[in-house]
Amino acid sequence: MTDSPRTLNRAILALAVPALGSLIAEPIFLIVDSAMVGHLGVVPLAGLGIGGAVLQTIVGLMVFLAYSTTPAVARRVGSGDARGAVSAGVSGMWLALALGAILAVAGYLATPLLVAAFGAPDAVAAEAEIYLGISMWGLPAMLIVFAATGLLRGMQDTVTPLWVAVAGFAANAGLNWVFMYGLGWGIAGSAVGTVVAQWGMVAVYAAMTARLARSHGAELMPQRAHVRSTARSGGWLFLRTVSLRVSLLLTVGVATALGTEELAGWQIVFTIASTSAFALDALAIAAQALIGKALGEGDERAVRRVLARTLAWGAWFGLICGAVIAACSGVIGLVFTGDPEIADLIVPALVLMGITQPLAGAVYVLDGVLMGANDAKYLAIVGAVNLIPFVPYLALLVWLQPSGSWGLAALAVGFYVILMGMRFVTMARRIRGRAWLEQAA
Numbered sequence: 001m002t003d004s005p006r007t008l009n010r011a012i013l014a015l016a017v018p019a020l021g022s023l024i025a026e027p028i029f030l031i032v033d034s035a036m037v038g039h040l041g042v043v044p045l046a047g048l049g050i051g052g053a054v055l056q057t058i059v060g061l062m063v064f065l066a067y068s069t070t071p072a073v074a075r076r077v078g079s080g081d082a083r084g085a086v087s088a089g090v091s092g093m094w095l096a097l098a099l100g101a102i103l104a105v106a107g108y109l110a111t112p113l114l115v116a117a118f119g120a121p122d123a124v125a126a127e128a129e130i131y132l133g134i135s136m137w138g139l140p141a142m143l144i145v146f147a148a149t150g151l152l153r154g155m156q157d158t159v160t161p162l163w164v165a166v167a168g169f170a171a172n173a174g175l176n177w178v179f180m181y182g183l184g185w186g187i188a189g190s191a192v193g194t195v196v197a198q199w200g201m202v203a204v205y206a207a208m209t210a211r212l213a214r215s216h217g218a219e220l221m222p223q224r225a226h227v228r229s230t231a232r233s234g235g236w237l238f239l240r241t242v243s244l245r246v247s248l249l250l251t252v253g254v255a256t257a258l259g260t261e262e263l264a265g266w267q268i269v270f271t272i273a274s275t276s277a278f279a280l281d282a283l284a285i286a287a288q289a290l291i292g293k294a295l296g297e298g299d300e301r302a303v304r305r306v307l308a309r310t311l312a313w314g315a316w317f318g319l320i321c322g323a324v325i326a327a328c329s330g331v332i333g334l335v336f337t338g339d340p341e342i343a344d345l346i347v348p349a350l351v352l353m354g355i356t357q358p359l360a361g362a363v364y365v366l367d368g369v370l371m372g373a374n375d376a377k378y379l380a381i382v383g384a385v386n387l388i389p390f391v392p393y394l395a396l397l398v399w400l401q402p403s404g405s406w407g408l409a410a411l412a413v414g415f416y417v418i419l420m421g422m423r424f425v426t427m428a429r430r431i432r433g434r435a436w437l438e439q440a441a
Contacts, residue, residue: 008309012286018158020282022149022165036176037190044187047127051191054114055135058103060245062143064237065096066150068230070285071292071374073154078296086218089151090209091227095234096147100140107136127187134191141198148205153289155212164204172197236376243383247390251415254394258407265346265408268333273353273360273416276321280361283314284368291372300437303373307431310365318361326354348409356416363420366427375436382426390419 037048069092076085107114111133115125145168149161172194179189213220255266287310294302325332329350333343370379393414402410430436 005309008305011290012283012306012310012313015153015156015158015286015289016282018162019153019285020279022158022162023278023281033173033176033190033194036173036180037187040180040186043123044127047124047129047131047187048190050115050124050128051131051135054132055139057245058107058139059142061238061241062096062099062103063146064234064241065092065099065143065146065230066153067237067288067371068092068234068376069147069150070154070288071372072230072233073151074156074289074292074372075296075374077155078293079298081296082216083218085154086151086209086212086216087223088230089147089154090213090218090220091223092147092150092230093144093205093209094221095227095230096143097140100143103143104136104139107139108133111136131187131191134188135194138195138198141195141202144202145198145205148202148209151209151212153285154292156289156293158285158289160208164201167204168197168201171200233374233376236380237371239380240376240383243380243387247387247415247419250391250394251411254397254414255408255411257398258401258411259403261342261345262403262407262411265333265342265349266411268342268346269349269353269408269412272325272332272350276318276325276357277360277364279317279321280314280364283310283317283361284364284371286310287365287368288372291369292374295373295437303437307369310369311362314361314365315358316361318358321361322354322357324354325357326351329354345405346408348405349412352409352412353416356420359420359424360416363423363427366424366431370427370430370436373436375430378430378436379427382423382430386419386422386426389422390414393418 033048037045069089072088072092073085076082076088111129115128115132145164152158152160175193175196176190177193179185179193180187181189183189185192210220212218251270252263252266255263287306290306290310291303294300294306329347330343332350333346334340367379370376397407397410397414401407
């Protein structure tokens with residue numbers, strides 16, 4: 001895998017390019033889904049916004065199921081234990097089913113309370129409750145898909161998850177059209193179509209997993225040791241994700257305090273940054289899979305080569321993405337809103353965010369490297385540490401109340417310089433030592 005730079009580059013691309021495709025597929029089809037609901041009217045679209053926000057928060061917190069399964073599988077693949085690798089992945093899928101079932105029941109019962117927390121008008125709340133209540137029954141499927149994706153990534157396969165994602169989201173769009181317009185179910189049709197498509201993806205992954213288990217002589221029932229290992233690693237990754245979600249919510253809260261235009265502007269800035277993150281996250285996924293495999297092989301030199309190469313690629317890709325963002329900063333606001341004042345408002349923040357993209361690229365890759373090494377506990381701890389300078393800075397912004405483009409630029413400094421800088425410092429410090437190479441599988 002790592003005998004030469006060219007071979008290593010091919011290995012990285014073979015994992016990163018399909019991973020990028022699957023990362024992009026989801027937001028594209030979410031946009032299509034939103035557009036179809038939008039044709040039902042403003043009230044259903046607003047209901048979708050509330051229901052979608054709740055679901056995305058839950059799903060975002062549960063993504064650790066993929067991140068914890070990948071290194072566990074990859075390390076066993078590297079050590080030549082294909083049977084153990086598949087068993088670890090299967091156990092992760094059973095854990096996902098159990099967590100998903102609990103969340104589905106609890107979420108369904110709590111749907112009225114969750115929607116009421118947004119304080120929406122009665123008509124909007126009614127639509128949100130319909131959508132969210134039905135969608136909760138797709139949560140187990142979504143979490144199983146996460147774990148199955150982690151299994152295949154650990155087996156060094158990111159192509160299959162790409163095709164399953166594309167087929168699943170395409171089926172989702174088609175089913176939504178039939179249920180919403182053909183059968184006249186409205187927003188309920190959107191939720192039903194999504195749930196059916198999600199369980200369809202589970203059926204595909206279940207068939208693939210059964211075939212893998214047969215070919216490697218692996219157990220199809222959960223193994224206590226594997227479940228315990230995945231739960232332990234996943235628990236730390238869950239806490240790491242919580243700290244990231246807290247930082248996002250705090251940033252939105254400060255943007256809200258600065259003013260309505262500033263909040264709208266920040267939404268555009270963050271949307272552009274999130275789009276850039278897709279390419280960088282694909283490299284992180286490649287690093288995660290390759291690092292886990294190299295550690296399983298006991299080849300520290302290969303681990304260091306993967307680290308160096310993916311880190312360099314992350315910085316260079318960040319530089320390219322940042323240059324494009326900075327060059328287009330004057331027109332991005334017009335594309336999103338058509339409002340020249342909003343377009344001018346966000347230019348300094350976009351330029352600053354573009355400048356910091358090489359740093360962001362390095363951070364995402366280091367995140368993937370440490371996940372691949374199963375260094376989840378460290379990521380959880382420093383996730384909280386990284387907030388120490390960030391939170392007081394945000395409090396200072398609320399007190400000073402900078403407005404206009406300077407207010408947005410100051411907010412961008414907090415998120416893309418202070419917080420991202422802290423993440424880089426804490427992870428770079430870790431990889432300079434050896435402790436991260438010695439974490440248990």
